[in-house]
Amino acid sequence: MSGFPGVLRPGRGRHRRRRRTPLQAAAAVTVLAACSAFVVIAVEDDHQDCRPQAKADGRGRPQGEGQCEERAQQANGAPRPSPESHDGSAARHPGAAVTHMAPAPAPPTESEGGWDRERCGNTSGRVLLTFDDWSYGDPERAVRIGAQLQSQGIRAAFFLINEYATHYPQIIATLRQQGHWVGNHTWSHRQLTKLTDQEVQDEIHGGVAGNMLRPPYGDAGARETEIAANLGFKVCNWTIDTLDWQTVQGSLRSADAIRATVREATAEEKRNGVILGHLFSHFEEALPGIISDLHEQGYQLCRDTGAVGDQVPYPLPC
DSSP states (O other), X not given: OOOOOOOOOOOTTXXXXXXXOOHHHHHHHHHHHHHHHHHHHHHHHHTOTTSOOSSBOTTSSBTTHHHHHHHHHHHHTOOOOOTTGGGSSSOOOGGGGGGGOOOOOXXXXXXXXXXXXXXXXXXXXXXXXXXXXXXXXXXXXXXHHHHHHHHTTBOEEEEEOHHHHXXXXXXXXXXXXXXXXXXXXOSXXXXXXXXXXXXXXXXXXXXXXXXXXXXXXXXXOHHHHHHHHHTTOEEOOOSEEOOTTOEETTEEOOHHHHHHHHHTSOHHHHTTOEEEEETTSSHHHHHHHHHHHHHHTTOOBOBOOSOOOSSOOSSOOO
């Protein structure tokens, strides 16, 4: 999301004695530089449309995010999403994933003490699979993924947007019965660092009940972390981003590319690691390969030992 920084080439003889520049030549250079600056600013402004802004649009996501969604959907040849997609009748297209091009997860703050937010309290040496957001147009996908992992003895964590999940309470109950943790991904996936204190509190309070929060975009500073703590939540981000939310030429990243990202991650990122994937992407299709690769590399995944409640223990019983 960076702009187009100018590149200054020093050229040869940059330490030689300077010659006095003729007045006319200096004036021409000044005009040329001013014009170049104007062009650079115009180009950068054109690329800021998709950056999250402070003001929220009607769907509760950061302003500008809807524009990114529409661009991705148009590239995929999909219709614009209906605002009445909460019940799954008018599906929201996974092109919305492009909006995750956003801030990198913030480092742990001093107020968190020994809590490592990137590892979500995982000190087991095992790897935790996590699934974010919502499966737009196919709400039951989360339960099918949960059942498959349960059959393999693998426990995962699901961080659901409650604006959608609240219409399907059986999904949360089923996932927990399957042995998977279900965490808070806020009410409507607004970028917390762009909101007022009260808005941050409302977004978290309106999320899925529990004690683990994954802030949208992984973006939570000291203020947001403190508000979350006051509401009983610890921030849980990730060590490995599969980048499954990215789009390439209008299509979501392939399962093979997602698998390769995890396979090529460092040992430090895998041990006690947390893998970020999404319910709207090709992460599900990549899972068999990811699990196989991790086993071949000598890593185990969190073990499913039975049904869980809404509170995630610390340290994680993986």
